[in-house]
Amino acid sequence: xxxxxxxxxxxxxxxxxxxxxxxxxxxxxxxxxxxxxxxxxxxxxxxxxxxxxxxxxxxxxxxxxxxxxxxxxxxxxxxxxxxxxxxxxxxxxxxxxxxxxxxxxxxxxxxxxx
Amino acid sequence: xxxxxxxxxxxxxxxxxxxxxxxxxxxxxxxxxxxxxxxxxxxxxxxxxxxxxxxxxxxxxxxxxxxxxxxxxxxxxxxxxxxxxxxxxxxxxxxxxxxxxxxxxxxxxxxxxxxx
Numbered sequence: 001x002x003x004x005x006x007x008x009x010x011x012x013x014x015x016x017x018x019x020x021x022x023x024x025x026x027x028x029x030x031x032x033x034x035x036x037x038x039x040x041x042x043x044x045x046x047x048x049x050x051x052x053x054x055x056x057x058x059x060x061x062x063x064x065x066x067x068x069x070x071x072x073x074x075x076x077x078x079x080x081x082x083x084x085x086x087x088x089x090x091x092x093x094x095x096x097x098x099x100x101x102x103x104x105x106x107x108x109x110x111x112x113x114x
Numbered sequence: 115x116x117x118x119x120x121x122x123x124x125x126x127x128x129x130x131x132x133x134x135x136x137x138x139x140x141x142x143x144x145x146x147x148x149x150x151x152x153x154x155x156x157x158x159x160x161x162x163x164x165x166x167x168x169x170x171x172x173x174x175x176x177x178x179x180x181x182x183x184x185x186x187x188x189x190x191x192x193x194x195x196x197x198x199x200x201x202x203x204x205x206x207x208x209x210x211x212x213x214x215x216x217x218x219x220x221x222x223x224x225x226x227x228x229x230x
Contacts, residue, residue: 006156034218043118043205043221044157089156101147101170102219106156 006105019077023090030092120222133193139208146189
């Protein structure tokens with residue numbers, strides 16, 4: 001029972017272009033959504049989050065969009081840089097029940113080509 | 115400002131042995147979470163603990179796995195009688211508040227368990 005799906009296991013983008021990473025979820029109890037970035041042999045690091053009361057949150061080159069009706073969120077990175085190459089995990093969470101702990105997607109490996 | 119500390123970083127065990135993984139949360143954090151990442155998969159929630167209490171262990175296998183977070187000392191994830199399928203990276207995360215609050219959890223670097 002996959003509550004969180006990141007359907008693209010990998011994505012390659014040219015440096016300077018936009019990277020768009022997608023995430024779909026099924027649990028309607030999720031009410032906040034986090035993105036984590038992970039380099040090999042390291043733990044995930046928090047990148048950006050969005051609450052369900054918003055549909056967009058921006059932090060520098062990173063913007064997360066949330067479409068609650070479609071149960072879909074996306075992370076945009078503009079412009080992409082080689083240092084952004086990592087695995088990106090979508091991690092929805094919530095305040096009660098089955099959403100109470102962060103649930104991670106399977107991740108998308110982003111490769112930014114110089 | 116020490117982050118979440120996990121040790122050991124790498125652990126090799128023979129089938130049937132016990133594995134003990136330790137996690138010291140960030141200073142001031144009283145909520146600890148354990149996640150497991152199997153090869154080619156995402157992170158799977160295992161257990162959520164507060165000091166001396168298991169809050170949610172819905173992701174823990176029913177047998178051989180246990181976790182504790184004592185009043186003093188690190189949180190321990192214990193795997194008895196390890197099997198090859200237990201080989202994975204085990205990540206610990208901590209947060210200052212419970213996950214009923216919109217806040218991120220901070221992760222350690224993980225313990226890579228290899229069962230031979």
